[in-house]
Amino acid sequence: MSEKNLPVKADEHHGAVEVAEPIADPGLEPHEYRITDLDPKAADRAERQVATMFTLAGLLALGSCVAYFAIPRDAILQFGPLTGNANNLTLGVTLGLSLFLIGAGAIQWAKQLMVDTEVIELRHDANSTPEQKADIMAGFSEGVAESGFSRRKLIRRSLIGAMGLLGLPAVVLLRDLGPLPGRSLYNTIWAKGIRVVNDVTDRPIKPSDLQVGQLVNAQPANLTPLQEESAVEYQNAKAKAAVIVVRIEPNKIQAPxxxxxxxxxxILCYSKICTHVGCPISLYEQTTHHVLCPCHQSTFDLADGAKVVFGPAARPLPQLPLAVDAEGYLIAQAPFDEPVGASFWERG
Structure with a gap:
């Protein structure tokens, strides 16, 4: 630094200007060695501590899987005035402690066993040269060596075991997503002769009830009795059997x-469940005869077999064939001839 660029300090009494000396580079403080750097026995003790934490973490992860199946879902634990579900509480405690021990073991490993010498790195250009990239890879390899991961087999094996076992609860908990659908989407409660009823009023629908351009949300007449028998069965059946009924000028329909x-x-009837991921649809534009799914904007042309005209859906909406019974009400000619709902691999 030249003298003209040195910092200056004014003398308050005489107004003289004094040239200040630049602050010297303090450098790095002397390195303080840890006990584990000097005493191999202390290093071995620290290694056993870390391995113990990792091993306990793995056992707790395994224990969470056992608890998931062994503890009844309706079991209750009570701590004075506090109560809680035993299954959920056990899962939370075991998984929480497992994650905590892995984190605590990693910290202990870094603080006690990994190399902790201080280094200075000068700022460099963002774009690395081939030589710098080679240095980076060499530094990475050196860091792996200094971490002791390859050398300290006890830590390596216990950590790999803990991380492997920690994945088991994630697999086990997939069960809570519900049973596999199997062929459940291939069948609904629609059958030949079942009346089409309004899904709000439960009233049967006659052709004369619908005007051109109108869309009505509907369901099968045999759905309502299920509500009294089983709420679960009712919801499952309704989720698959919901339909939309629309009236279009006959000369504008292009039937497949x-x-x-x-x-x-x-008057046409289609499944209300989008064939993309199963969202309910009923946003209808009567001029174009298009119905829109609000979730991902899949658009279907109801005048042309409900084919997809836009969006991620890959299949048209399943169509329910209609007829009229002796009393003039809309009924199903037959059930759906294909699975309803979201697409899946086995659908074919």
Missing amino acids: AGRENWGIDG
């Missing part, structure tokens, strides 16, 4: 081959 007689005077 084989479906020419599936409508009644321009």
